[in-house]
Amino acid sequence: MLDKLMAATDERGVALTGEGGFLPEMIKAVLERGMDAELSDHLGYERGDRAGHGSGNSRNGTTPKTVGSEIGDIALDQPRDRNSTFAPKLVPKGSRRLGGLEDMIISLYAGGMTIRDIQHHLEATLGTELSHETISKVTDAVAEEVTAWQTRPLEGFYPVIYLDALVVKIRDGAHVANRAAHIGVGVDMDGVKHVLGIWVQASEGARFWASVCAELANRGLKDVLIVCCDGLTGFPEAIEATWSGALVQTCVVHLIRASMRFVSYSDRKAVAAMLRPIYTAANEDAALMALTTFADSNLGKKYPAAVRSWEDAWDRFTPFLAFGPALRKVIYTTNSIESLNYQLRKIIKNRGHFPNDAAAIKLLWLAIRNIEDKRARQRAKEAGLPPTKRKAPGKLVEGQLVTGWKAALGELALVYPDRINAHL
Template sequence: MEVPRDRDGSFTPRLVPKGARRLGGLDDMIISLYAGGMTLRDIQFHLASTIGTDVSHETISKIVDEISEEVLAWQRRPLDPIYPVVYLDAIVVKVKDGGHTRNKAAHIAVGVDMAGIKHVLGIWVQQNEGAAFWASVCADLANRGVRDVLIVCCDGLTGFPEAIAATWSQAAVQTCVVHLLRNALRFVSYSDRKAVAAALKPVYTAADAEAARAELDAFTTSELGKKNPTVTRVFDRSWEQFTPFLAFAPELRRVIYDERDRIAELPVAQGHQDPRPVPQRCRRGQTPLAGHLQHRGQTRRRTGQKIRPETLPNSARTSRGRTGGHQLEEGTRTTLAGLPRPHRAVPITRRLTRKPNRRLTQKT
């Protein structure tokens, strides 16, 4: 864009700065959409359909790569020396690696500072979750300034307590109750899961460790406990890491033993659905296109996709209640006959005269 020049060189435009190729708000919008979980192709389609801006896939990739230095600086920032509670957990996400999309484990550390505010201490992406990698994560946090942690809340991964003790020897390891219940109910039949979960609730809501042990023994001798002995074994293996939160007040227990306050997981797109759910908006009723062809400007119906009669207006239905565009149930003539048409006169046809059959006539 040509910028007017003056003699002193003091003129600076406000809307479009000198040497700028893109508007400033466009970069922020692309980074915001990318941080929300949208892919590069989805961002390209979103910009073209909303603001009418055609941005290439390569340009969007360059804009996203510009924040890599800021992400690296955030990952290496110094931390507070003491965190009362630290949550350690991993979620499986799809990562683009070498032109292919692979499932990798994102190791997330969330710490609660002395003021009770939660902070994401770091995110580390690895192929699989393991205790050896968690040991390196704890060492990285210690190198960034974390000297002591009172309680570390984690899942029941094998070797996890030893990996934490290698860095913070005096930290109390608390197993997440949600993970513990999930592992215990995995061996229970679907019809008994609700009953077993209700029977185990007095165990993790007991007043102290002795009361929790008595409730677990009562469950073991009950009918559900005899039917599902594996549940008691799961609790026995993790009993030392399960009971530390019982020494605190009831107001603090949920903050300690529950990991569900971590970063929310985004829903995964399935089949032909959009990568992210679209919010419902209040508007007047609209007539949907045949076969729901609104998906990204689609103009043809997919193979085998049917049209429900209740989704079309009454004028597009036949007398038998079927839709006029249903190719699997009705032929071409029936479909054309069922379409609404203006009144027209009956066509004039010529009268056909049949010739007598010579074989049936007798010679006289």
Template sequence: MTNTNETRNRTASEAVEELKASGALDELFSKIDSGDVELTGDGGLVPMLIKETLERGLQAEMTSHLGYAPGDRDAKRTPNSRNGSYGKTLATEAGDIEVAVPRDRAGSFTPRLVPKGSRRLGGLDDMIISLYAGGMTIRDIQHHLVTTIGTELSHETISNITDAVLEAVLEWQQRSLDDFYPVVYLDAIRVKVRDNGHVRSKAAHIAVGVDMDGIKHVLGIWVQNTEGASFWAHVCAELANRGVRDVLIVCCDGLTGLPEAIEATWPDSLVQTCVVHLIRAANRFVAYGDRKAVSKALKDVYSAANEDTALVALEAFTSSELGRKYPSAVAVWENAWERFTPFLSFPPMLRRVIYTTNTIESLNYQLRKVTKNRSQFPTDDSVVKLLWLAICNIEDKRAREREKERGTTGPRKASGRLVQGQITTNWKQALAQLQVAYPDRINPYL
């Protein structure tokens, strides 16, 4: 689809360049410069060009339907004929446009360019979906369309346009997955959802899997009130039903019930608590002025060569002035010790991969910007719809940024894809270390 669009854009650009070179546009440019011709608005050049293009196309469709052109002598030999036209107002990206739709005497003409019952051109639908994915509410979109292109659409119409993607969302949410993911990251953002007449705070959980090539994929989005074992058992079972047979490491922020759910679905998987989440949790009740000092002291714990060395470092922090001042910081590490220590058994390159869930957190940062304009969502499905559209929008934005920098020298400014396309940093070295640690489980997929 992208290649087709690029080809069309090149063709249009070449046509404009040919017209400019021939001087055919000089008189038009002169009228635009003098103000005699407006580009947009009612009666503007762009809307009129769209109107003329549509009407010409509709007449061509009618000619194909009847088998003869207007004024053709063969018209008398056919049982059907043209029967004038009727006016139809279309909402477009350039504003409302009145077009004349031809009709035939038999009433059998069905236009494809402007389908019966349609009141919008497809480009306007794409614009509305893009605005919605960017975080604008339906009321914001209504106001934007009226003030920019003079088109007024009802709340229900805009809602129906965005709901049209639900089928694609469902297909994406139920798609088949790979048999094996070496690493899976789990995290969540909080959203307000209307539920049985009450507005409740729910967690929208997102799973990102790293495949054997190191490419990250969003595996699914789940909205739930709580994060108990039964919910995570459902998520793991769904991933397994969609094809995931094994996961080596699940990196998360110590979600309640997750280890039990993982063990029930993939008995050999390792649940690793995100080190960054532990650092944040340890600093939760630490005075702002002491946070850097506490984080620096805790670095000796999570950067230790092995568990024994890490335990010595934690004991040293516990007996220090900071440790005595903030016992809650010590308790965070002691309570998570069993789920943290597997991290210490891995070599450096692999530690970098599972050190944090930043892979999802960077995505969540973008998603929070999209959801912050909504005080509440009407349903769980509406949450998934917006997040899916936002993820697609973020993906396209990053892809365009990288395309602009393709072929340039020097450091890249455009970030890699947040999901589904970005290759995990130092993945080759990490994969080699995973192969040494789990040869029986990883070799069949190499």
């Protein structure tokens, strides 16, 4: 029956979507019949039934109403009753959009489109004209979800936390300033990663990080073993004030990159070869000997700034050398967040700047959710295929399992027996 109807539609040259299209007319008929059924249920009798005589309420015509949808605007005749007590659930009073359109707007916003871009896109593709304020209200509707996520209770113990940042542009009065949006990822006892929160650095150094640590503690995080980050000013002091036994570890990859900034392209391979014995050393003494060898070499004398970058970060780098190979692999880098940041940078680069910190956090949260949902749908499509034929990407961060976690957990249990055994 549907095939015949579609064939007839093609023969008559009727469009599927847009004004007068087949799909809008079909949805119009379904919604109007559904609301009429709701009204019958509300009144207690069907249309034309004599049981309604003397009931005190009856049908009272219709009210024209236009709602936006994923396939264009739909003009409805919404039924009403004489006592004005009927409130349809299918298309609620005051609603100007069907649910699918709102989901589309939020998805486009999470993909990096600005409100004006979304406005032009809907008008060009669906013929739906929505005001800037309407689209803004739709995207603002997720603000409560963001707040609930950002303030949700946390587990009391995370063995490892990663912190990394990406730059976002925030309007500050008449100027646009670069600010760091920090993303925190915690690894639980099962080796599963969880995004703990997103914080835009509004103030410098210790004051900002003290507020972040206090927020995490107030949400239930009582103890952390290792925090891996990129030499953040004031962060070690804030960590020690909140979790006295936590160890702040500078990301080794960030340290290598920082030293390579001063090295010309032609010498990078040679310098990288001389740096490798430092971060792969068996202990601190061996690492210090390797650093001295690099500093005394021709390359070290040619690039003293590269040597100094290691010397300045030495106290925050050396804790890494006290751990075994399995744990070193876990805290060696914040790449798990950097892969996420790479995806997020592709989304925010088209946005120009954000009006405030909350808008930046909202987009980053929506983008993370959107990326994870997209990957989950891809994996669901390949669920029945053999592993060799599956090409869908795994989880980006949220719910991802740390590689080699069992061995790393064993080393943590030896280094921190009093603090970790209670959670095993």
